Amino acid sequence: MRGFLGDAFTLDGKEGGLNMSKMLEHIKKEKPKMNILLMGATGVGKSSLINALFGKEIAKAGVGKPITQHLEKYIDEQKGLILWDTKGIEDKDYHDTMQSIKKEMEDSFKTLDEKEAIDVAYLCVKETSSRVQERERESY
Numbered sequence: 001m002r003g004f005l006g007d008a009f010t011l012d013g014k015e016g017g018l019n020m021s022k023m024l025e026h027i028k029k030e031k032p033k034m035n036i037l038l039m040g041a042t043g044v045g046k047s048s049l050i051n052a053l054f055g056k057e058i059a060k061a062g063v064g065k066p067i068t069q070h071l072e073k074y075i076d077e078q079k080g081l082i083l084w085d086t087k088g089i090e091d092k093d094y095h096d097t098m099q100s101i102k103k104e105m106e107d108s109f110k111t112l113d114e115k116e117a118i119d120v121a122y123l124c125v126k127e128t129s130s131r132v133q134e135r136e137r138e139s140y
Contacts, residue, residue, distance in 0.1 A: 028080060035082045035117060039101070040124030042088025049124065050074050050083050059085055071105060084118065 038046045047059035054076050072085040086101050105118075 031119075033080045033082055035084065035119045037084045037086065037105075037118045037121040038124055039086050039089060039121060041126065042090055044088075044124040044126045046085050046088075046124050050085055053079075053081065053083065071101065 038049065040046055050059040051057050054074065058074055059072065071087075074083045074085065075081070084105075087097055089097050089101075
């Protein structure tokens with residue numbers, strides 16, 4: 001953690017406190033953009049999540065219908081946020097979909113430098129689902 005954040009941050013120079021604004025400033029300087037990959041089944045709300053985070057409708061949402069067919073990139077420069085929306089992962093074509101997502105990611109990222117690489121993958125699961133499906137576990 002120290003390697004990521006650098007030296008300790010204190011609040012008003014007091015020991016043990018945390019100066020959040022100084023910490024956020026440092027993180028933004030070191031990592032100005034956060035790249036997040038969104039994965040999950042069709043209809044779990046990946047595109048709706050993007051729209052909510054960006055505060056406007058930029059990703060077409062289909063309310064349970066498959067809309068996103070390819071890897072889509074959404075950028076919010078002000079927030080320093082890049083979201084990658086994937087095609088919905090379904091049981092019937094799980095293997096083909098995962099291979100397609102993997103290939104699209106590899107092709108898309110060939111041109112990116114290290115600072116534009118995916119920082120975190122977020123698996124979206126339907127709120128009403130009582131369990132994580134096997135295909136969702138295998139996605140990681």
